Amino acid sequence: VPPAAERRGALGVAAMAALLAVALTYAVTRVAQAALYPEPDPALVVWSTRIGMYWRLAIGAYAGAMVAPLAHAWARRDLAAATAALPALVGATIAVMALQSAVFP
Amino acid sequence: LSNTALLRVLEHVHGHLGVLAAAALWHPAILLRNLRRRAPLSAALATTLISVAAAPGFYLYPSYRSSLKQRLFLHAPRIGWLFERKEHLAVGALALAWTGLIAHLLLSRQLPGTVNASLARTAHLAYVGAAVLSTVVVIIGVTVAVNAPF
Numbered sequence: 352v353p354p355a356a357e358r359r360g361a362l363g364v365a366a367m368a369a370l371l372a373v374a375l376t377y378a379v380t381r382v383a384q385a386a387l388y389p390e391p392d393p394a395l396v397v398w399s400t401r402i403g404m405y406w407r408l409a410i411g412a413y414a415g416a417m418v419a420p421l422a423h424a425w426a427r428r429d430l431a432a433a434t435a436a437l438p439a440l441v442g443a444t445i446a447v448m449a450l451q452s453a454v455f456p
Numbered sequence: 457l458s459n460t461a462l463l464r465v466l467e468h469v470h471g472h473l474g475v476l477a478a479a480a481l482w483h484p485a486i487l488l489r490n491l492r493r494r495a496p497l498s499a500a501l502a503t504t505l506i507s508v509a510a511a512p513g514f515y516l517y518p519s520y521r522s523s524l525k526q527r528l529f530l531h532a533p534r535i536g537w538l539f540e541r542k543e544h545l546a547v548g549a550l551a552l553a554w555t556g557l558i559a560h561l562l563l564s565r566q567l568p569g570t571v572n573a574s575l576a577r578t579a580h581l582a583y584v585g586a587a588v589l590s591t592v593v594v595i596i597g598v599t600v601a602v603n604a605p606f
Contacts, residue, residue, distance in 0.1 A: 356566035363562040367555045367578070374551035381544065393536060394529035402518060404543055430567075434574035438581050441555060445585040448548035456540040 352430070361426035364433045368422030369415035371444045376414035377407045378451035385455040463519055466512045471601055473509035478594045480505045481553060481587040488560065488583055491576035496561060499583070503557040506590060510550050517543070528604045535603050542596040549589035556582030 352360075384390075384403070426433035480502040487495040520539075529536040559579035563572055 352568060353566050356564055359564075360562060360567060360571065363558050367558050370551045370555050370558075374548050377547050378544065392529070393525055394533060395526075397526060398522065402521060404517060404547075408547065431570050431574070434571045434578070437559065437574060437578040441552065441578055441581045441585060444548065444552065445581075445589070448545065448589065452541040452544040452548075456537045456544070 357427070357430060360430050360434070361423050364426035364430070364437070365419040365423035367437060368440070369419040371440050372418040373408070373411035373415040374444050375447055376411040378447045380407045380410050382451050382455045463516065463523075466516055467601065470509060470512040470516060471597055473505065474513070474590070474597055475594050477502065477506040477509040478587065478590040481549075481583060481590050484556065484560070485580070485583040485587040488556075488576070488580040491573065491580065494560075494563065499557050499560045499579070502583070503553045506550055506553045506586065510546060513543075513546065524604055528600075532603055535600055538596045539600045542593050542600065545589045545596075546593045549586045549593060552582045552586035552589065556580075556586060 381403075384407075390396075390403075422433065480498075484495055484499040484502050487493055487498055525536065525539075528539065556579045559575045559582060562575050563579075567575075
């Protein structure tokens with residue numbers, strides 16, 4: 352494999368892993384928030400200073416930024432193995448997002 | 457334009473672009489069933505469309521919370537919870553669409569066949585996921601918009 356193609360592949364794997372980490376962390380954070388720190392009934396809340404969705408996205412972005420270099424290092428070492436893991440990660444993301452939305456809106 | 461009128465315009469733009477994006481995402485989802493098929497234009501346009509559709513939604517969310525959310529939960533809590541579901545699913549759809557685009561654009565003759573096969577499967581699955589989630593988002597969005605416009 353030409354080194355340039357390998358570098359491009361590793362960067363792509365890192366970007367995809369980061370994006371999927373954002374979505375997965377978002378869902379897991381929402382589940383943890385709903386299970387451990389339930390919010391008051393939204394019908395009773397007039398105003399809140401923090402917007403949960405933005406916070407979950409920020410935490411997800413932080414997790415994505417941590418996952419990216421790890422995924423990049425793995426892909427530089429073994430691109431075939433790293434890319435082979437992606438379909439399962441995509442499937443897990445779809446399942447977790449759908450389950451979280453259904454059970455912990 | 458008053459603030460409410462601006463919010464209404466943005467709400468409409470967001471909704472119409474969202475419907476177009478959900479429809480557009482089905483195109484790469486169907487085309488890329490064939491793992492040897494290349495459809496970079498379809499993938500890029502669908503991903504751009506969902507990103508452009510998401511932007512006004514992201515901007516509108518604080519206004520929804522301050523002026524609509526409580527009213528919605530008081531009068532129709534089921535629809536209120538549906539709206540919350542919509543936001544979560546939209547985040548997933550956006551991440552999946554970009555994942556699909558990156559996987560598809562990485563396909564290259566310079567990469568080994570096993571790597572290309574994994575990337576093609578990733579792109580197809582990601583676009584199917586994005587299309588399904590965005591379609592659910594559109595259905596929920598229309599339901600909410602009919603019941604609680606700005």
